[in-house]
Amino acid sequence: MRYPFATISTLAWRNLWRNSRRTLIMLAAIAVGVWAMIFMAALMRGMTDQMVRNGLQTLPGEVQVHQRDYRADPSVVNSMAPPSRGLLAALLEPPVTAWAGRVRVPAVISSERGSRSVTLLGVDPAAELILGSLPEKIVAGRALDAPADRGVVIGASLARRLETGLGKRVVLMSQDTDNNVVDRGVRVVGIYHARLQGNEDRFVYAGRAAVQGLLGIGDAISEIAITGDDYRRVQHWYPRIARAAGDEFETLPWTELDPFLGSMLAVQDGFTLVFMVVVFLALSFGLVNTLVMAVFERVREIGLMQALGMRPGLILGQIMLESFYLLGLGLLVGNVLAVATLKPLATGIDISAVAQGMEMMGMGAILYPALHIQDMLMSTAVVIVLGLLASLAPAWRASRLDPVAALTRD
Numbered sequence: 390m391r392y393p394f395a396t397i398s399t400l401a402w403r404n405l406w407r408n409s410r411r412t413l414i415m416l417a418a419i420a421v422g423v424w425a426m427i428f429m430a431a432l433m434r435g436m437t438d439q440m441v442r443n444g445l446q447t448l449p450g451e452v453q454v455h456q457r458d459y460r461a462d463p464s465v466v467n468s469m470a471p472p473s474r475g476l477l478a479a480l481l482e483p484p485v486t487a488w489a490g491r492v493r494v495p496a497v498i499s500s501e502r503g504s505r506s507v508t509l510l511g512v513d514p515a516a517e518l519i520l521g522s523l524p525e526k527i528v529a530g531r532a533l534d535a536p537a538d539r540g541v542v543i544g545a546s547l548a549r550r551l552e553t554g555l556g557k558r559v560v561l562m563s564q565d566t567d568n569n570v571v572d573r574g575v576r577v578v579g580i581y582h583a584r585l586q587g588n589e590d591r592f593v594y595a596g597r598a599a600v601q602g603l604l605g606i607g608d609a610i611s612e613i614a615i616t617g618d619d620y621r622r623v624q625h626w627y628p629r630i631a632r633a634a635g636d637e638f639e640t641l642p643w644t645e646l647d648p649f650l651g652s653m654l655a656v657q658d659g660f661t662l663v664f665m666v667v668v669f670l671a672l673s674f675g676l677v678n679t680l681v682m683a684v685f686e687r688v689r690e691i692g693l694m695q696a697l698g699m700r701p702g703l704i705l706g707q708i709m710l711e712s713f714y715l716l717g718l719g720l721l722v723g724n725v726l727a728v729a730t731l732k733p734l735a736t737g738i739d740i741s742a743v744a745q746g747m748e749m750m751g752m753g754a755i756l757y758p759a760l761h762i763q764d765m766l767m768s769t770a771v772v773i774v775l776g777l778l779a780s781l782a783p784a785w786r787a788s789r790l791d792p793v794a795a796l797t798r799d
Contacts, residue, residue: 423723450614511600540578544589
């Protein structure tokens with residue numbers, strides 16, 4: 390079978406270039422279609438990644454451990470002891486890359502001009518820095534420097550609403566374990582800017598030890614936030630953390646802590662596949678037309694090959710090989726175009742003109758396309774599978790031609 394295959398491979402390649410103009414037009418169409426698949430997939434991946442990462446900054450960590458009643462009642466009554474023994478050992482094993490224990494309680498912040506309800510975060514700055522959940526950009530003053538830091542860092546939007554500023558004193562109020570109101574005057578040591586303005590209004594950062602002292606909870610914390618090497622693979626390692634934490638604590642991945650973000654990821658993956666299929670279904674009509682015309686022009690030739698003893702299966706294989714060569718060349722050119730187009734955009738695309746609208750979707754002013762190898766492999770699979778399926782009809786028709794009728798055709 391080696392020699393017939395080598396022969397029909399050569400014939401398929403030569404037949405493909407008999408009408409070079411038609412072949413080049415179809416090749417260009419496939420290449421543009423592949424480029425569009427990968428380029429749009431990279432944009433959608435970038436949008437989804439940014440939405441998820443921004444969401445994880447609002448919900449810091451890919452996995453969180455709480456006392457079981459905390460999410461229903463996020464008060465200091467439902468605090469937990471810091472990790473020890475088995476849980477601490479699990480937090481230090483890969484793929485965990487960082488973790489932090491923090492106090493997170495509802496509070497009210499007041500200035501001379503007004504007051505707002507906020508979420509007070511008592512943090513260990515060193516641990517949170519590795520976790521990546523501290524404010525991204527300090528626009529005035531400084532960041533917190535230690536768990537015992539007695540200052541607060543507030544958002545720029547919150548500072549405007551309270552008509553306060555750097556160095557001014559504000560009052561923090563919350564409840565202790567006896568449900569008594571506790572308050573303390575603190576100084577604003579830093580003002581931060583977040584990608585999402587809602588975060589600036591919502592989160593107030595203070596030293597963890599200072600907040601624990603205010604609430605009278607000793608070394609207790611509200612939650613443990615954990616992050617790994619890939620937010621898409623959290624399901625593979627978080628059960629180990631859950632077993633180490635035990636049944637008395639609730640351990641949940643980000644997909645359950647924020648179902649909206651989890652569903653966005655699933656919808657985006659499904660939409661990418663649907664988009665690829667739709668694009669190539671449109672191109673498949675051109676591919677079928679090209680092959681049908683190629684068969685129509687070579688009816689007498691195909692009839693002669695059959696009369697000389699060429700089996701229908703080899704004719705079918707030859708037409709399918711022509712399609713495969715065309716698809717392969719289109720994939721190669723399309724992938725090269727996609728990589729060449731996306732590489733210069735790796736530093737981001739400025740979408741600040743529509744930043745307010747994109748903020749509602751959890752995005753910032755810069756879109757970073759994400760070129761994933763699985764998207765390139767998916768586009769390759771879609772093109773090859775659908776392309777060969779579309780080629781079956783003209784190939785089957787060619788293999789079923791009657792030699793006598795084909796040879797006597799005008």
